[in-house]
Amino acid sequence: MSEDCIFCKIASGDIPGDIVYEDEHVVAFRDLNPQAPTHVLVIPREHISTINDLEENHAELVGRLYLAAKQVAEAEGIAERGYRTVMNCNAEAGQTVYHIHLHVLGGRPMGWPPG
Numbered sequence: 001m002s003e004d005c006i007f008c009k010i011a012s013g014d015i016p017g018d019i020v021y022e023d024e025h026v027v028a029f030r031d032l033n034p035q036a037p038t039h040v041l042v043i044p045r046e047h048i049s050t051i052n053d054l055e056e057n058h059a060e061l062v063g064r065l066y067l068a069a070k071q072v073a074e075a076e077g078i079a080e081r082g083y084r085t086v087m088n089c090n091a092e093a094g095q096t097v098y099h100i101h102l103h104v105l106g107g108r109p110m111g112w113p114p115g
């Protein structure tokens with residue numbers, strides 16, 4: 001837990017989040033500023049700032065982020081239509097919260113390439 005991390009506080013329940021899935025390892029909650037009809041963020045409970053901070057021992061945890069994303073997509077009814085998962089790394093990619101999070105976006109057609 002990082003004291004000044006907003007996503008750690010959502011994971012611990014210190015501040016409210018609209019949580020749609022959680023287990024021992026990961027938490028998924030709705031984005032405050034949704035960019036699609038479904039916009040959920042999947043985070044590890046462990047504080048990891050960026051993709052660049054991942055270590056070998058995080059390999060299973062990263063897999064769990066995707067397994068949770070799959071469950072969220074099924075629950076939201078977008079699994080078959082399609083959805084996008086995105087994890088931004090550092091400023092140029094648009095990362096604003098420095099606790100890794102997998103965006104799960106769906107419910108509308110997605111453009112490519114992303115902006």
Ligand code: AMP
Binds near residue numbers: 088097
């Ligand atoms: P990124 O730009 O990839 O770091 O994504 C950060 C995301 O977190 C943005 O889409 C924000 O809208 C979202 N966000 C920031 N604070 C909160 C919060 N307290 N609860 C839910 N989503 C948040």
